[in-house]
Amino acid sequence: MDRLILTEQIADETAMSRRALLQGTGLLLGFALTGASTESVFAAPASQVVENEVAGTFAPNGFIRINPTGAVTLIMPMVEMGQGVYTSLSMLLAEELEVKLDQIQVQHAPPNHALYVNSIIGIQNTGGSASVRAFWTPLRQAGSVGRNLLIAAAAKRWNVDPATCRAKDGVVFDASGSKHLSYGELAEAAAKLPVPPAANVKLKNPKDFILIGTRAKRVDSSIKVDGRALYGIDTRLPGMKVAAVAISPVLGGKAKTVDEKAALTVKGVRQVVNIDEAVAVVADHMGAAKKGLEAAAITWDDGPNGKVSNADIVKQLEEESKKPGAVARNVGDVGKALAEAAQRVDAIYQVPFLAHAAMEPMNCTVHLQKDRCDIWVGTQAPTITQSLVAELTGLPKEAIKIRNHLIGGGFGRRLEADGTVLAVKIAKHVDGPVKVIWSREEDIQHDMYRPYYLDRLSAGLDAAGKPVAWTHRIAGSSVMARYYPPYVKDGLDPDAVEAAAEPPYALANIHVDFVRVEPAGVRTSWWRGVGPTHNVFVVESFIDELAHAAKQDPVAYRKGLLGHNPRALAVLSLAAEKAGWGSPLPARHGRGVSVQFAYGSYTSQVAEVEVAADGFVKVKRIVCAIDCGMYVNPDTIEAQVQGGTLFGLTAALHGSITFKDGRVEQSNFDSYLPMRIDEVPVVETHLIKNAEAPGGVGEAPTAIVSAAVTNAIFAATGRRVRSLPIDTNSLKSSS
Amino acid sequence: MAFTLKINGSSHEVDVDGDIPLLWVLRDVLGMTGTKFGCGQALCGACTVHVDGQAVRSCQTRVDSVGDSAVTTIEAIGRAPQGAALQKAWLELEVVQCGYCQSGQIMSAAALLKDTPKPTDDEIDAAMSGNVCRCGTYQRIRAAIKHAAGV
Numbered sequence: 109m110d111r112l113i114l115t116e117q118i119a120d121e122t123a124m125s126r127r128a129l130l131q132g133t134g135l136l137l138g139f140a141l142t143g144a145s146t147e148s149v150f151a152a153p154a155s156q157v158v159e160n161e162v163a164g165t166f167a168p169n170g171f172i173r174i175n176p177t178g179a180v181t182l183i184m185p186m187v188e189m190g191q192g193v194y195t196s197l198s199m200l201l202a203e204e205l206e207v208k209l210d211q212i213q214v215q216h217a218p219p220n221h222a223l224y225v226n227s228i229i230g231i232q233n234t235g236g237s238a239s240v241r242a243f244w245t246p247l248r249q250a251g252s253v254g255r256n257l258l259i260a261a262a263a264k265r266w267n268v269d270p271a272t273c274r275a276k277d278g279v280v281f282d283a284s285g286s287k288h289l290s291y292g293e294l295a296e297a298a299a300k301l302p303v304p305p306a307a308n309v310k311l312k313n314p315k316d317f318i319l320i321g322t323r324a325k326r327v328d329s330s331i332k333v334d335g336r337a338l339y340g341i342d343t344r345l346p347g348m349k350v351a352a353v354a355i356s357p358v359l360g361g362k363a364k365t366v367d368e369k370a371a372l373t374v375k376g377v378r379q380v381v382n383i384d385e386a387v388a389v390v391a392d393h394m395g396a397a398k399k400g401l402e403a404a405a406i407t408w409d410d411g412p413n414g415k416v417s418n419a420d421i422v423k424q425l426e427e428e429s430k431k432p433g434a435v436a437r438n439v440g441d442v443g444k445a446l447a448e449a450a451q452r453v454d455a456i457y458q459v460p461f462l463a464h465a466a467m468e469p470m471n472c473t474v475h476l477q478k479d480r481c482d483i484w485v486g487t488q489a490p491t492i493t494q495s496l497v498a499e500l501t502g503l504p505k506e507a508i509k510i511r512n513h514l515i516g517g518g519f520g521r522r523l524e525a526d527g528t529v530l531a532v533k534i535a536k537h538v539d540g541p542v543k544v545i546w547s548r549e550e551d552i553q554h555d556m557y558r559p560y561y562l563d564r565l566s567a568g569l570d571a572a573g574k575p576v577a578w579t580h581r582i583a584g585s586s587v588m589a590r591y592y593p594p595y596v597k598d599g600l601d602p603d604a605v606e607a608a609a610e611p612p613y614a615l616a617n618i619h620v621d622f623v624r625v626e627p628a629g630v631r632t633s634w635w636r637g638v639g640p641t642h643n644v645f646v647v648e649s650f651i652d653e654l655a656h657a658a659k660q661d662p663v664a665y666r667k668g669l670l671g672h673n674p675r676a677l678a679v680l681s682l683a684a685e686k687a688g689w690g691s692p693l694p695a696r697h698g699r700g701v702s703v704q705f706a707y708g709s710y711t712s713q714v715a716e717v718e719v720a721a722d723g724f725v726k727v728k729r730i731v732c733a734i735d736c737g738m739y740v741n742p743d744t745i746e747a748q749v750q751g752g753t754l755f756g757l758t759a760a761l762h763g764s765i766t767f768k769d770g771r772v773e774q775s776n777f778d779s780y781l782p783m784r785i786d787e788v789p790v791v792e793t794h795l796i797k798n799a800e801a802p803g804g805v806g807e808a809p810t811a812i813v814s815a816a817v818t819n820a821i822f823a824a825t826g827r828r829v830r831s832l833p834i835d836t837n838s839l840k841s842s843s
Numbered sequence: 844m845a846f847t848l849k850i851n852g853s854s855h856e857v858d859v860d861g862d863i864p865l866l867w868v869l870r871d872v873l874g875m876t877g878t879k880f881g882c883g884q885a886l887c888g889a890c891t892v893h894v895d896g897q898a899v900r901s902c903q904t905r906v907d908s909v910g911d912s913a914v915t916t917i918e919a920i921g922r923a924p925q926g927a928a929l930q931k932a933w934l935e936l937e938v939v940q941c942g943y944c945q946s947g948q949i950m951s952a953a954a955l956l957k958d959t960p961k962p963t964d965d966e967i968d969a970a971m972s973g974n975v976c977r978c979g980t981y982q983r984i985r986a987a988i989k990h991a992a993g994v
């Protein structure tokens with residue numbers, strides 16, 4: 109009985125997804141995989157819909173579509189923003205489906221919680237380094253279901269036992285190998301068979317994997333080297349207008365004066381839309397829209413946040429962090445242990461607001477009609493976006509069509525739907541489709557920032573230098589309380605304390621708490637690495653302080669506290685060995701180490717730096733050891749370690765968003781500095797192979813790198829960096 | 844104002860103000876979206892195209908300054924030997940992540956290799972430091988340029 113219900117449910121979900129796709133929410137993201145030429149791409153509408161509903165399409169679940177022509181389409185529940193997820197998720201499906209990666213095309217999933225939820229996050233969100241972890245089993249099961257049905261269809265046709273048949277590269281063979289039928293030839297028959305419950309299918313033993321674990325080529329590379337890849341910003345529709353937007357420089361402010369007439373005299377400008385919180389100039393092209401926006405010479409009424417300043421925000425954090433917060437961990441008796449300790453160490457750490465500054469500026473295309481709203485956007489949160497647009501337009505969710513796109517860098521920014529909401533508010537005043545594009549300045553000044561955190565720590569060491577007491581108080585904004593309120597219990601934000609509540613080390617007496625302090629006039633959100641990005645910097649810097657206080661080597665000191673934690677010990681040992689830890693370095697050169705358990709993975713980095721007499725920090729080399737359990741694609745992991753490390757390093761060296769008079773003081777890449785090619789160190793990856801459960805990778809190197817670098821600066825100069833970004837003035841040689 | 848632009852070997856008529864950046868003419872008027880918008884201030888290189896073989900930032904290139912110069916964009920750079928070699932190297936070394944900056948990276952690299960077929964690390968730094976990649980693909984970009992150049 110149970111099984112029957114489950115079968116029905118799956119069939120129903122399949123029908124649902126087919127309906128969703130029929131409504132045109134799916135997009136082909138590129139054409140390389142189907143062999144079309146560049147020219148035809150420009151001829152093709154940007155929103156070309158896959159021909160899913162060819163009669164006889166085999167669609168056993170939300171992820172697989174095989175039509176009688178033989179086209180195999182894999183539907184991607186998580187979105188591609190560079191992390192390689194379209195390749196790794198395809199590999200999981202293809203391994204069990206028995207197709208080659210060059211036989212497939214991939215398609216963005218529509219919003220559909222039932223089919224595409226990320227089980228780790230609980231929403232159809234791409235984030236938290238959770239994609240491979242969440243879909244490791246479901247996608248292999250989905251592939252196996254598909255293969256089993258295709259084999260069953262062939263066996264039926266040949267009148268043989270399915271167990272005697274096998275599938276390879278999209279073809280089913282009989283026992284002798286003389287008879288064979290392609291998946292396309294079998295699609296129609298397989299579509300008629302009852303779908304077995306995913307949980308009942310047999311999966312390969314990992315030792316038999318032929319694709320998972322290999323350096324398979326990315327499925328999205330070729331369209332990204334010749335301009336064919338379509339991002340949200342590349343959307344083009346018949347009759348579409350383009351809008352440039354100016355948002356109130358102060359959160360909560362309103363447009364006071366707008367010279368509409370001047371804007372409208374600009375050639376190509378069609379319309380000025382004033383929605384108080386923002387003004388949009390709608391034109392035939394972005395060049396005219398920007399020119400019109402300048403001509404509009406908007407002045408603003410700042411509203412209640414016109415006095416917001418960083419100094420006040422920090423002062424508030426300093427005060428609030430003196431009071432106890434929601435307890436994340438309390439083991440032993442910290443008060444007693446601290447009082448009895450032979451030596452005490454105290455420190456305050458601070459990290460700044462950070463913008464995401466993805467290369468693709470915020471944008472969204474909307475076509476709002478009486479009974480439907482079509483959205484073209486790259487989003488990490490399609491279901492949330494759909495719900496918010498439904499609320500805003502008063503239309504039912506089914507009438508909100510979200511066409512997802514490749515994202516030109518997410519880093520958490522596209523987990524927020526504010527860009528889409530703003531575009532819909534503008535589109536309410538525009539007849540026909542409108543593409544709203546933010547300038548880089550708008551993108552940086554109206555981001556939702558990584559919170560500013562202020563942390564207070566104290567530790568007690570015994571006579572041998574061992575930490576016998578550890579207290580850590582974190583004060584800052586709670587992104588979780590706004591974004592996923594049910595996950596915050598008794599005021600405790602589990603993200604804000606992640607990697608702080610449970611440092612990898614043996615700490616018999618530990619107390620960690622969180623004080624929520626919301627800064628007025630500032631919107632905060634997820635930023636690559638989330639909670640651990642700030643906490644690992646603090647914890648790994650402080651443990652380094654303790655090693656110094658104990659007059660011990662930083663690696664040896666950590667090893668002494670990791671006896672109970674073999675995987676953490678192993679990554680630390682590997683990173684230290686590969687980096688040549690302990691070998692001599694010239695003056696003002698230093699190595700620093702950090703260790704982390706987060707996103708289900710163990711990571712350790714050793715950074716080597718040189719600090720010039722004027723304080724300039726040159727990061728020369730980063731060695732990263734990572735144990736992420738069973739992995740899908742080692743080349744993707746290396747790419748993520750390289751890129752993720754630089755993302756964190758950029759922030760450590762340069763990243764800071766500050767407020768004055770309610771306004772963000774940075775505006776473009778000349779004041780919010782990205783790392784450039786002449787500045788980047790070599791990053792080396794050493795991957796540990798084992799059979800542990802898969803862990804996340806995309807954020808691990810971002811979170812771990814700052815402490816490795818600042819600990820290296822300490823080794824080079826004796827100066828402890830307790831706030832980011834690194835202040836090179838404080839590192840000048842005293843001689 | 845009407846302009847006749849020579850882009851990727853063919854002529855295109857556009858009717859826009861002369862001060863409109865070439866970037867928006869390419870993307871919005873002509874529908875060639877391979878050239879990307881990143882900063883609008885010549886700070887990121889995402890919009891890099893070639894004008895008479897020179898790498899320029901199309902966000903800061905007025906359309907009336909182009910005249911009858913030959914414009915080459917990412918869509919056609921594969922027809923030039925350096926462009927084709929770079930695209931091949933990009934694929935072999937799996938350079939791309941989000942890919943958004945890569946049109947500009949390849950256009951800058953193609954201009955570099957045309958004038959400096961065997962670039963040193965310093966020459967790569969000088970030619971490529973105007974191109975930002977927030978995904979951090981720089982290590983592979985450097986390796987791919989060397990691979991394409993055979994150094």
Ligand code: FES
Pocket residue numbers: 879880881882883884885886887888889890891900901902903
């Ligand atoms: S968009 Fe032209 S340099 Fe950034």
Ligand code: FES
Pocket residue numbers: 190467516517939940941942943944945975976977978979980
């Ligand atoms: S690949 Fe994403 S910005 Fe360069």
